[in-house]
Amino acid sequence: MSCTFQFPKAPDHLLKALHDVIPHCQLQAQQLPETPISLWLIPPVFPSERLDDEVIRRIWNDTPYWIFCWASGLAMAQWLLAEPLHVKDKVVLDFGAGSGVVAIAAKLAGAKRVICCDIDQVSLDACRANAELNEVELEYLDDLYQLEHTTKQVDVLLAADVLYDQCNRFFLDEFLKFAPDVWVADSRVKNFSHPKYQKLDERSATTWPDLDESQEFRNVSFYKTL
Structure with missing residues (x-):
C-alpha cells in the first residue's frame, strides 16, 4: 500500500x-x-x-x-537556534516581524513568550499562518507603543532588516524604552554607528527565495545594546 x-x-x-x-x-x-x-x-x-x-x-x-524571508531575518533565526541562551525562558518581542521567522525561531529556542510586532495587518496574518505551520504559539501586536499601556514586560527585543529605510533609524533609540536587551541584525547599513550599540557577530545568509543579491547584502551584522 x-x-x-x-x-x-x-x-x-x-x-x-x-x-x-x-x-x-x-x-x-x-x-x-x-x-x-x-x-x-x-x-x-x-x-x-x-x-x-x-x-x-x-x-x-x-x-x-x-x-520573502530576508537575509537578516534568516541569519537571526539561524543564530537563535544555534545560541538559544539569548532567549530561553524569556519574553521576546520581534519588531517588524514580517513573515514571523525570527519570532518562530525564538519560540523554538525556548522563549517563554514571543510577541510579533508589525504595523502591517497582512504581515501579522502571515505570522499567524506561519506559526500554525510550525506548530508554535505566538502573540501579536500592531503598535510597539501599545506596550506602554500594558503590563507586558519584554526581556529581549529583536529587530531584523528594519533599518533599510533611513527614516527607521530613530527606532534604535526607541527600542531602548521597551527592553533591557536589544539585538539588531542588518545587512544594509554601512558604517553603523550608535553610542548605545556594539557589533558582536556577523553571519552570512541569503534572502529566501534567493533574489541573487550582491555579496555585500549577504553579510549580516549583529548589534547589541551596551
Missing part, C-alpha cells in the same frame, strides 16, 4: 493579499536553509514575465515583505 504525502494548502486570505499586488503568483510552504522552520513564501521561480508596469508599481508601493 502506498502513502501519498499531502502538502498543506496556502491560506486563502494570504493568497488574496498576494494577488492584490502580484496576480497569478502562488505561495509554497518552504523549509529554510539550516533550520527546521517552514514559511509560506513565493516560489523560487515565479512568473516574472507577467509583471507589467502596474504590477511593478504596486510591488514598490505596497511591498508584501512577508512573501
